Amino acid sequence: MQDFHIWYTCDEHLDYVMDDMIEEFHTAPTLEPLQSPIEHSCKWCGKEAEYQLELEYGIHEQTE
Numbered sequence: 001m002q003d004f005h006i007w008y009t010c011d012e013h014l015d016y017v018m019d020d021m022i023e024e025f026h027t028a029p030t031l032e033p034l035q036s037p038i039e040h041s042c043k044w045c046g047k048e049a050e051y052q053l054e055l056e057y058g059i060h061e062q063t064e
């Protein structure tokens with residue numbers, strides 16, 4: 001089963017949002033600068049986002 005998440009962040013809160021994402025998904029996301037006109041808001045402060053953090057998982061199967 002695959003899942004895909006994208007979180008957006010501004011330059012200022014990149015570290016915060018990255019840490020949050022790692023905490024939530026236990027995987028380091030891929031950082032991509034946003035190239036298209038800014039249409040997304042930072043997850044932390046709600047201002048214009050400059051980066052997206054992509055996370056695709058399903059590669060590691062977790063069984064508990």
Ligand SMILES: [Zn+2]
Nearest residue numbers: 010013042045
């Ligand atoms: Zn921000």
